[in-house]
Amino acid sequence: MARFSRLVTITISPFEGYRALAEEVGAMPSREARARIVFGVLRLLFVIGAFVSFTSTGRLSPLEVLLAAGSYSWMPLVQALGVAAGARMARADTKLETLLALYFDGHGVWFAALLAIVSALLFSTNSLSALAYVAPIAVLVALVWGIVTTFALFRRGAGLPRGRAVVATSAFYLVAMGCVVGYYIAQGQLLPILPFAGGPK
Amino acid sequence: MKRVPELVAAALLAVGLVGGACADPRPERPEVRRAGYRVLEGDFHVHTTWSDGMLTPTAIVRQASRRGLDVVAVTEHNGVTAGKIARAVGRLGDGPIVLAGEEITSANFHLIAVGLEHTVDPGGGSVAAVAAVHAQGGVIFAAHPVEFFWPSLVPIRAELDGAERMHPLALRERKGPWSYPSMIRFYDEATPRLGAIGSSDFHAGSVLGICRTLVFVKEPASEASVMEALRARRTVVIGTKGELVGDPEMVAALEREPYVPRTSDYAYRGEGTGDRITRAIGLFGVLIALLVLGKRRPKEAQSAAT
Numbered sequence: 001m002a003r004f005s006r007l008v009t010i011t012i013s014p015f016e017g018y019r020a021l022a023e024e025v026g027a028m029p030s031r032e033a034r035a036r037i038v039f040g041v042l043r044l045l046f047v048i049g050a051f052v053s054f055t056s057t058g059r060l061s062p063l064e065v066l067l068a069a070g071s072y073s074w075m076p077l078v079q080a081l082g083v084a085a086g087a088r089m090a091r092a093d094t095k096l097e098t099l100l101a102l103y104f105d106g107h108g109v110w111f112a113a114l115l116a117i118v119s120a121l122l123f124s125t126n127s128l129s130a131l132a133y134v135a136p137i138a139v140l141v142a143l144v145w146g147i148v149t150t151f152a153l154f155r156r157g158a159g160l161p162r163g164r165a166v167v168a169t170s171a172f173y174l175v176a177m178g179c180v181v182g183y184y185i186a187q188g189q190l191l192p193i194l195p196f197a198g199g200p201k
Numbered sequence: 202m203k204r205v206p207e208l209v210a211a212a213l214l215a216v217g218l219v220g221g222a223c224a225d226p227r228p229e230r231p232e233v234r235r236a237g238y239r240v241l242e243g244d245f246h247v248h249t250t251w252s253d254g255m256l257t258p259t260a261i262v263r264q265a266s267r268r269g270l271d272v273v274a275v276t277e278h279n280g281v282t283a284g285k286i287a288r289a290v291g292r293l294g295d296g297p298i299v300l301a302g303e304e305i306t307s308a309n310f311h312l313i314a315v316g317l318e319h320t321v322d323p324g325g326g327s328v329a330a331v332a333a334v335h336a337q338g339g340v341i342f343a344a345h346p347v348e349f350f351w352p353s354l355v356p357i358r359a360e361l362d363g364a365e366r367m368h369p370l371a372l373r374e375r376k377g378p379w380s381y382p383s384m385i386r387f388y389d390e391a392t393p394r395l396g397a398i399g400s401s402d403f404h405a406g407s408v409l410g411i412c413r414t415l416v417f418v419k420e421p422a423s424e425a426s427v428m429e430a431l432r433a434r435r436t437v438v439i440g441t442k443g444e445l446v447g448d449p450e451m452v453a454a455l456e457r458e459p460y461v462p463r464t465s466d467y468a469y470r471g472e473g474t475g476d477r478i479t480r481a482i483g484l485f486g487v488l489i490a491l492l493v494l495g496k497r498r499p500k501e502a503q504s505a506a507t
Contacts, residue, residue: 003206003493003496004492004493004496005491005492005493005494005495005496006495006496006497007491007492007495008491008492009497020497021497024497024498028498036495039495040495043491043494043495047487047491050483050487052255052256052260053221054480054483054484055255055405055406055407056255056256056260056264056405056406056407057221057225057264057267057407058407058466058469058470058471058480059217059220059221059224059225059471059476059479059480059483060214060217060218060220060221060480060483060484060486060487061218061221061222061225062218062221062222063222063263064221064260064263065218067256067257067259067260068255068256068257068260070257071250071257072250105495108491111491115484115487115488115491118484119484121406121469122469122480122481122484123481126468127467127468127469184252187251187252187278187279187280188279188280188320188322189252189278189279189280189306192279192306192307192308192323192324193278193306193307193308194308195308201309201310201326201327201352201353
């Protein structure tokens with residue numbers, strides 16, 4: 001496992017992976033922990049950019065990767081806010097920069113889902129049919145395992161008891177999703193489409 | 202030796218990125234004329250990252266060029282900002298004409314408005330929305346007017362400038378109130394005749410322009426001449442069986458001298474062997490990079506730290 005990245009370690013074994021990495025990150029100087037955060041954020045944005053480039057053009061186009069990475073730069077901010085909220089709600093003692101460094105190494109299952117979708121599009125003889133099968137399964141697996149990984153972050157990465165780890169995980173998703181929902185409400189895109197919105201037809 | 206996997210990942214990524222930069226086709230957009238008009242291929246229903254789309258306004262303009270479109274309207278849900286950004290980007294180059302618009306979206310109706318400067322609030326209802334769009338000099342179409350939306354759309358049908366007659370719903374076999382046959386009926390039963398619109402309703406993937414509108418504009422082709430053509434309902438769409446639907450004079454002109462819209466690689470087939478190889482290498486490079494970059498610190502370094 002030492003030959004592979006931290007991403008792989010956490011994806012395959014989130015609880016054990018976070019326990020081991022928490023010791024490692026906790027012991028390192030702040031500068032190194034922050035470097036890991038930066039690396040994790042850039043990796044996340046690169047993968048998103050690559051996904052958008054592959055799905056829209058079928059290839060790894062540098063400008064499309066950059067444009068998409070820039071436009072999704074809000075995502076790591078929202079996620080960091082969620083981690084901070086979770087840690088605060090559960091009264092975690094672990095330093096926030098340690099938790100963030102660990103969190104941004106935990107996206108492996110989502111990266112796997114995105115790569116699976118791209119592979120289905122690029123290598124199948126009927127892209128749309130392949131997508132119809134692969135995408136729902138990939139997203140579902142990523143959702144479930146992503147929640148498990150986030151719980152593992154707070155349970156082993158932050159060393160929280162089970163109950164407080166549940167609180168932290170719930171707070172993470174509430175805050176992160178809340179930011180996204182709040183954006184759509186502020187833009188006037190969500191409330192008008194709700195069936196109970198009322199008003200003239 | 203220890204760095205070999207990382208170097209391999211970097212090399213694969215570099216090949217993928219160079220290949221992606223080199224093989225980025227922009228089909229020719231030759232000037233075509235029929236019945237004294239210039240024929241433009243357009244997509245008037247497109248979303249961006251400002252709502253639930255996957256591409257930025259800038260990327261949409263580039264993608265429209267890739268798909269051989271002459272004109273594209275960015276029609277964000279209940280907002281024109283994305284459309285105005287895309288229009289500004291479009292004005293910088295010699296690519297497709299870009300129009301700013303909005304998909305006025307409520308639970309009861311979806312209306313595509315093109316040629317807007319200000320957002321139209323759906324809260325006032327469909328009648329008010331139509332009036333607000335016309336007051337700005339824009340045009341307004343029924344978006345995917347399936348039976349589900351008829352209670353709100355049929356009463357205003359006579360005030361609309363057009364309706365989507367071709368949409369990706371045609372590519373699926375949906376039944377019930379969201380069926381493509383019901384969408385066709387809304388257009389076919391309209392009196393007076395509505396402008397025929399074909400749109401991709403683009404959100405993500407490669408399918409921008411997969412359904413498109415042939416717009417017959419007076420020269421020179423410009424934002425203003427496209428708007429004039431849309432107001433005059435001088436449009437034609439090609440149906441699922443190749444039938445021509447729209448302005449009778451323009452349909453007759455196309456029957457006398459057929460026109461085949463530009464093809465596009467929606468299925469990710471690639472432009473030749475080199476392109477196919479480099480895109481596979483690029484994907485493989487991303488995978489290898491994720492597998493090997495960002496390892497744990499060596500045990501001796503961890504011990505030294507503690």
